Amino acid sequence: MAEAYPWQDSLWQQLAGRPRHAHAYLLHGPAGIGKRALAERLMARLLCQKPVGTDACGLCKACLLLAANTHPDAFVLEPEEADKAIRVDQVRELVEFVVQTAQLGGRKVVLLEPAEAMNINASNALLKSLEEPSGDTVLLLVSHQPSRLLPTIKSRCQQQACPLPGTEQSQAWLKAALPEASPEQLQELLVLAGGSPLSVLRLEGQGVRTQRAEVVEGVKKLLKQQVGASQLAEGWNAVPLPLLFDWFCDWVQLMLRYQLTRDESGLGLGDMHKVVQYLADKAPQHKVLAMQDWLLQQRQKVINKANLNRVLLLEALLVRWASLPGPG
Known part of the structure; x- marks a missing residue:
């Protein structure tokens, strides 16, 4: 099950509680605020055969298949290598998936992340599926930089800004995730991560404070x-x-x-x-x-x-x- 972040509670209730869903959502916001987890949680909810309230049950056949990455009606599209483009051939596979009949008799759901990784040809290949998806299909596009998307992509999606947590929420969540860090260190990391708590974990893992100290010291020596x-x-x-x-x-x-x-x-x-x-x-x-x-x-x-x-x-x-x- 995808993690549920407390700063997404209000948005989750709004999304998951809808009686009818848009054919395509564009979930956008800064990196490191949990957009991918939100999309995975929504995918699970849309595919679940016996949802419990606003969440997937986690026990039905659909949920078990999704957890095992073998659900026939779920399609995840992302770059084949980190920091590489999503190619037109990959999008064509997605288009073929969209026109098929759902094998479990329910919805088909596509998760594409990051949407801005599509090159021009890939973006154009996706347009028809975004405009007229076949059957009961929902496309979930996740973007960290929506300004890089074609206007024709954005106009065919229901755009949903994802919330950036407040400082107190971020501090409370990070205190549990990094119990050894002091409040001052957490605040410094939050500033370095642009206020995105998940980016804090990534940056701390790569030794950002050591890197920052090295760069600052170098800048001072350069000026002297x-x-x-x-x-x-x-x-x-x-x-x-x-x-x-x-x-x-x-x-x-x-x-x-x-x-x-x-x-x-x-x-x-x-x-x-x-x-x-x-x-x-x-x-x-x-x-x-x-x-x-x-x-x-x-x-x-x-x-x-x-x-x-x-x-x-x-x-x-x-x-x-x-x-x-x-x-x-």
């Missing part, structure tokens, strides 16, 4: 001219590029905010307070804005899995960063 851009770029191999660009984008945004407000309470996490404040004081605003534009452009390339030379990209980032203080 104690280390070069090339050396730093080569030394950050273990830190994921999306994480690096998230941090630098965040620091630039904090610099701009401080330049406009002079509010020292809005400088972000304590490890970069002095650096952000120093750069905000020393860098002309037009250079900070140019840095932000460049970072956002490169971040988009990273997100889109462009074929980038990692070391050269980070060198370019660090050279620009080191040149922020002073006129120009």
